[in-house]
Amino acid sequence: EIDRRLEKKLKITQKESRKSKSPPKVPIVIQDDSLPAGPPPQIRILKRPTTNGVLSNPNSASRPAFPVKSLAQREAEYAEARKRILGSASPEEEQEKPILDR
Numbered sequence: 001e002i003d004r005r006l007e008k009k010l011k012i013t014q015k016e017s018r019k020s021k022s023p024p025k026v027p028i029v030i031q032d033d034s035l036p037a038g039p040p041p042q043i044r045i046l047k048r049p050t051t052n053g054v055l056s057n058p059n060s061a062s063r064p065a066f067p068v069k070s071l072a073q074r075e076a077e078y079a080e081a082r083k084r085i086l087g088s089a090s091p092e093e094e095q096e097k098p099i100l101d102r
Contacts, residue, residue, distance in 0.1 A: 069077075
């Protein structure tokens with residue numbers, strides 16, 4: 001009786017393995033090129049609206065006009081910021097100090 005049960009299970013597993021080996025059945029769709037294709041979809045490029053509804057130059061509208069600083073003004077601001085952050089006004093002052101930490 002045990003042999004008979006084992007044979008039945010063996011047959012069942014063999015049938016299942018045969019079913020799993022066969023490729024799955026999937027419907028194949030074949031396109032017919034003889035029929036004319038529909039019109040291509042229309043694509044429109046739209047312009048972005050501005051805040052007042054009038055299109056203008058994007059460079060002039062998006063950037064506020066800042067006064068151009070002279071070289072002397074920029075150097076003075078840099079020295080002031082450096083002194084505030086590092087405690088020295090010019091990089092030459094730090095280079096003159098000997099390194100004693102070694």
